Amino acid sequence: MSLREQELITGLQLGKKDTFDFLFRSYYSGLCTYANSYLKSSDNSEEIVQEVFIRIWERHSKIVIHTSIRAYLYQSVYNGCMNYIKSVQSAGFRHIDMEDVSIRNELLSMDFADAEFSRIFTEEAERDIESAISNLPDQCREIFTMCRVDNLTYKEISDLLSVSKSTVKTQMSRAMSRILKQMEKYF
């Protein structure tokens, strides 16, 4: 654990508002995008992330972080999302034809052990992914960013760029396989 990281954890545990604000500003956007992977709603995602930060602030003196602040935040948001989905499911409401939410949710959380968080949510992984994305061919990078970052559908991307939907699909596959290759050492 770096000195800087230790300093931040201590700051958080002591209830320093500037540390809290710093962490909020550093991680908020990424955490929202992450939550949206599960919740399919940017409003709900923001709300879950805000709740995680509120809880952290309210319990600041009791917080124990073994891994890193980053892994801790992502894990907390993950738990928040799962609890939300569970509460929705226990409300007894489901689509009768297809239990696609539970399938989707099962796939998204399958074998997602705690260790995973400290492996893929690190400064180093962030740098590696960033470089993998910036190394993509121009159109490929543009399409991947529109899909992942701007949360646009294939249809919207194909309309905006005046390319066919199958081009978008192909470029997405290409982007994914290149990024996967660059991230090989993480698996």
Next chain:
Amino acid sequence: MMKRDLTSRKEASELIIKLLSNQATPGECFLLDGWIKKSDENKAFFLRSRNVWLATSQVIKPERARIEKALDIVNEKINIPRSREIHLHERGQLQGNRNLFKYLRVAALWILIFGLGTIFSMFFIKPARILNLNSAVSVIAPRGSKAFTVLPDRSVVWLNAGSKIEYKIPDNKTVREVTIEGEAYFKVSKDSEHPFTVNAQDMIIKAYGTEFNVKAYPGEKVVETTLVEGSVSVEIKNKPSNKTVLKPNEQAIYYKPDSGHYENFLVTKGIDPSFYTQWINDRLQIKGETLEDLAIMLERKYDVTIHFDDNKLRDLRFTGIIENETIEQILELIKISSNVDYRIKGREIWLSKTGK
């Protein structure tokens, strides 16, 4: 549902990206699920793709304005400690307005009396005069709230949202007759000499001292009477040969002439009456209802208007229980369990298809 299998890694990879970017249809999720569970190799490939996808969240470029706005919200909540529950209520604007509406309505419309004579008599004239006025009284439960009333013969009626009953103040206690549009639960006081009559569109129900539910909304294709206790006789207007007597756990259904249904009058035995009377307790249980029918129920219950951007959505079927949820929470449940998205503006709601 698709029966075919995924053949190539390429095809699987494309579906995985669709799933991760929230664009896979239910059928595709199902297909992919089968592929992943087919071999360890497939599973490992999926897990790698998924983890990398999730990890890319970290490189999202921050939006200053959005972050500062969110931080303001959080700061406000940190400084004024409130319970989570209160946040939930404060979140929905509609909910806030709704409550106000609801209280105003419940206060104002418990009993709405038509006919000046009746109002006059209620306030200024001794009770004896009321009986002579023979005025019609209407009790209305507007969309968005229920009502409860006691009739002159001491029978008790619960009215579901968007319903109305009318009755005349009788000259003497021998006439017990009401007309209903919508849904009501009756607890009829005992009087074996004088039947209690309910006119529900084309259905006429006669009871002596029982409990039953009648559903007869003008816009709907069926009229339903569900018996909970005692017995009632049910007949169809102008068709006396159809007269039948219901026993507990039985339900009479009349299909209106324009419903296109072949048999127009049916009695179903062995039903669970609690399913049909749960609305009294603010519970809405849905068993394979189409989104179109569900929308009608929600329109009444929450006093909203629901529009379909895509007519295909009308046939989606849902199952579940709604209990004390706000309309936004229900829409959220629908959204998370299907490919239906929604927009709210005031009391109008638009449903549309998500993705693709």
